[in-house]
Amino acid sequence: MAASSRYPASPPATALAALRWACLRDLRLALRSRGEVALVLVFFVLVGSMFPLAMAPEASLLRAIAPGIAWVSALLATLLSLPRLFSADHADGTLEQMLLAPAPLSALLSGKVLAHWLTTSAPLVLLSALSGLQFNLDGEGIAILAASLLLGTPLLTWLGAVSAALALGTRGGSTLLGLLVLPLAVPVLIFGAGSVESAAAGLGAEAHLSLLAAGSILASMVGPATLALAVRIAHE
């Protein structure tokens, strides 16, 4: 991270520099509210720990449901963290200043999304190994689960970011956000959890992981413009 003396107060006008500026700004904010970021990660582990308590903790059963539970927990944790992406910037007017800034809005917002992914989803990828151990997954299963989260969460973050921007300042808040994001996230969930199951069945996880990666690349291409439009709509 840049030292504070070299960190400009307003975004530079070129796209890549603006992306870097917004990303570093949000990373710095996350670093200064570490508790809030950690809460999401604790939530992820907590949800995963509830399932063995709610049923007979047999090793074979747990191993069978592990990928599904890890993915649903990741989905819920992402959902929980989404309001943090824009609500503070919306409340204090920063988002409006970003709209007026000479820097391209889509680059600034992409920087925010990248920072959000780095502070929320990337730790989940690492924590999924812990969930895998809790659920008796073998080494290969844990590796594929982590890989599926690594490749699938960018798509999830883009879907969530667009939905969060559309729901900015509306009544209903996080409940509405759940209704908007979860149906759209169905394919990510299916291919993410399916990758581990298909590897366990001896079919290989390449097809699932390739589709997740394709979805994430596509989302990163159309995401910035869509998100910029959603934020503009929220400020009409």
Added chain:
Amino acid sequence: MNWFRFASPASFYPIAGPLTAVFGWVAVALAVAGLYVGFVIAPTDAQQGESYRIIFIHVPAAWMAMLIYVVIAFWSLFSLTLNARLPAMMAQALAPTGAMFAFIALWTGAFWGRPTWGTYWVWDARLTSTLVLLFLYLGLIALRSAIDDPRRADRACALLALVGVVNVPIIYFSVRWWNTLHQGATISMTAAPKMAQTMLTAMLLMTFAAWSYAIATALHRVRTLIIEREALSDWVGRFIAESPAKAANDPAAAPRHGGV
């Protein structure tokens, strides 16, 4: 004739009323004919007995649920790119009808599944994707009702509908890959139909009845939306003043010309 004239709510409102009545009565006539052919004339199915007759409601409802989402996305594209009011109102008016058809498709499917498959619900590709479609409709309706400013709600819902319509085929194929045991499509455009002629007639009659019903309810809702949103404009004031029924019931309508 310049069709774009009807993109203005003020010129669309007068023709929407008669069209609502026409499509409404066409829907009633087709539904009566379709139900008669389907429930009285069509033969009993050799394998499924009488329970198969629910498909005369189930299949048109499922088709309409999918079609209406695409139509909403079509109007949403117009609404976003041209920043026009009427397409957004059309999209808003169609959403509850689409949600209703998705619900009917699931409900009748459960009743058909019980005697045929022995269960109300299976996690099959089409059932699951119809359920997700219902949630997408509910998300559209919920987002609309959560935003107070109608123009902002128009644009937010339009963007959500477009993101959704890109996702619908992806959801369908992902769920299909995940699990499928639904019977294959009985009607296709390329192969010869695998059902008796009377059954096909009843199904087509019911499908066109569902189309007409959807158009009639959407137009009726659009009329209400137009009056609601344009309540402060001059033409609505004139319209209320000139309306003979209103004038007879409410003599105060004329002096309030130009505003409500």
